[in-house]
Amino acid sequence: MIFWVSFNTAQGTNIRSDESMLRFSDLIDERSRENRKLESSTAKLRKEVQGLAKRDSGGSAEERKRLSDVERNAGAAKVAGKGLTVTLTDAPSDATAQLPGWPEPEPDYLVIHQQDLQAVVNALWQGGAEGIKVMDQRLISTSAVRCVGNTLILQGQLYSPPYTVTAVGDPEKLKKSLDTNKTIDMYKKYVDAYGLGWKVDEHRSTTLPAYTGAVELHHAEPVE
Incomplete structure (x- = not known):
């Protein structure tokens, strides 16, 4: 029966051909590239719309300043100043325990996890960061740092380690906040x-780019 199913499925073709099989990881990479292109195009259009809106809105100098402050606080404007970058990297796949009393590592011990990245982001906010970007993307209040396996999914784009987290703020306060975070202490x-x-x-x-993605919130509703 197995041979018959194979024959019926193949229909004279090579069902083992690598060209006919698209790995899931390749599909994710393809969609990620498409998302980047669409996001870039959307960002240009959004910037054009914002420029036209500012040109035609009028308003007093005080109102324009208030709008500028809101954009800055929301992450919709560039921010520059002193800061720092934290880089997290997976361990070598053949790593062994380097300290006495520690067990030989399982694969899970050797990769960056979501809680590690989230701990760095939280510590930098707590240290007074004016803005943060992970990899090349600016974070806003609705940004979610999510890891699937050993890859990071951030705002529709896929990243592999090493991961970089850059913050603008007082470097000494930022470093102190990193040093006193319990989750980061365990990571170290x-x-x-x-x-x-x-x-x-x-x-x-250092300069952090403005957030250029969508800001509309979506929610689910039960079907009646």
Whole structure:
């Protein structure tokens, strides 16, 4: 029966051909590239609309300043100043325990997890960051840092490690907040034990791009 099903499915073709099989990871990469192109196009149109709206809105200098402050606080405007970048990297796949008393690592011990990235983002906000970007994307209040396996999905785009988190703010306050975060402290133990990557680079000046994605909230409703 197995041979008959194979014959009926193949219909004279090679069902083992790599060209006829699209791996799920390839499909994700393809969709991610399409999302980037669409997001870039949308950002240009949104910027044009905003420019026209400002030109035609009029308003007093005080109202324009209030609008500018709201855009800055919402992440819809560029922000520049002193800051730092945190880089997190997976450990080598053949890593072994480097500290006495630690067990030999399981694969799960050697990769960056969602809680690790989220802990860095939370610590930087708590340290007074004026703005944060993860990889090349600016975070806003509705941004969700989500990891699936050893990849990051952020606002419709897919990223692989190493992961970078950049914040604008007082570097000393930001570093102090990172150093006192309990989740990050546990991560650093794995850095010492298994070779996960942890690096903090300080910047005299850095610029974060404005958020250019959609801001509309969507919700589900039960079907009656």
